[in-house]
Amino acid sequence: MAQTGVLTRQATRTAASSQVTVLRIVIILALLAAWELLARSGLLFEDVVPPLVRIVQAMIQLLSSSIFYQNLWVTALEVFFALTIGGTAGIVVGIAVGGSAFMTRAYEAYLYYLGPTPKIIFFPIMIMWFGVGSGSKIAMGALSCFFPVALSATAGMRQIDKVLIRVGRSFRASTAQMVTKIYLPAMLIPMINGIRLGFGVAIIGVLLAETKLSNQGLGYLIIQSYTQFNMPQMYAMLIIVFMIAAVVNTAFGRLSNRGVSKQKRPA
Template identity: 30%
Template sequence: MSTSTAHKMPPTRKTTVTKAGRPARRGPWAKVWPPVLVIVVFLLLWELACRAGLVNEIIVPPPSDVAVSFVSMLDKAYFWEATWVTMAETIAGFLIGVVLAWAIGTALGMYDWAKTAFYPIVVGFQITPRVALAPLFLTWFGFGLTSKVVMAATICFFPVLLNVMVGMDTVDRNARTLMRSLGASRWEEYRKLVLPSSLPLIFAGIKNAITLALIGAIVAEFVGASRGMGVLIKSLNFQLDVAGGFAVIVALMIFGLILYWIVEYIDSKVVFWRSHS
């Protein structure tokens, strides 16, 4: 009489299988804490250097003084007025620059003769320091809002223009030939093939443009303006309020990051088929 013995295996613990032995995907905070840690360490070392006398506090104030100035400035009407002016200049210049660059870049990318004729001119303007144009814009358009908007639009125009043209050049020519052979019009070819293929590069240029637009507005305010955050920085420096000047710079960084994140959010919704690493 033969018997069979059943061996019961001990229960196994559930494990998370990951590709190539990598740990499971972490939450969003995994991308947040490393830069936060770097900033905290940097500010701590900066504070210690100032308190130890290694850095002249009159020239480079400690972060604690900058924080006090920043908090006190939030209650001041002049700060928010300057913020409103600079943000209006930045956003208006950004929108004008992006729309014009997208339209002109599309025209140059769709027609080879236009690209051949105008591309050298575009490159020439691209390598020209746009900051040097600020005094000219001040002479042409005056000390008001217009010169600042034109400066912001000019400085963010060319990165978007070049990215539009490069993005359209990356489209598979065989696919374009196939669409034309099927009787697609230029508009159908652009809408169904060229635009979706070039959008990732275009938005890369747009994200670069929003930061450049803010820089352009501040530079124009430095050259000549009566209102704005650039004027506020100059005024505080003339008063030897260096901590206040640093506080305005911190505010500019925060507002610039907010604008960048807004554009990045729009990018993630429009170019939804692109995988973000």
């Protein structure tokens, strides 16, 4: 009977997952159809809303160009370092703030006040500090990434079972041991979710910085396409960036789901 119930639940989940997949495909097809109808309706200038076939042709040209991959590599490195720096700093601050009532009262308000602030206003400062090269773009992405990771880590620290903390302290674990053996494993899921959010805003920060002052990177290619009024190439670039971000976000999501499964698995 128990095995039958498990099989039934698995079948239900599979059917629900299939329905979700079908719904997603329908939404994408509907959006594509609406775009094509708008492009061919004549309501807007053709170059502003080009037909899908021209966007696909531009995408093929981009993916077959070495210049695109050179700029993709620049942006990927900038986002990677931004996520590494901003994410690491966010986790450290989140553990410090979430693990101490005094630190919470003293500093948590700053995270909430500064978190929603548009980070692009700090870009002139980044240019003065780090120059016009990749350094200012990495700093922009790291600053954008820091706050969602820090807030998620702070919330994750508060969700840790107090018994685990007391056990670690009763064994006189050092601060490093508490962090690596208790804090990080216990707050794995909030931390991964924070990194997912941080990754998204890191991409936004880096691309915005590249569109403002740069001669390389995907943001630079996007703003160049706009300046030259090459709308098919610009839309193709935006689609490629969206697809890359979606793939990485999906990987983070599966990692988070795997963490949930491990935590629910009986010892």
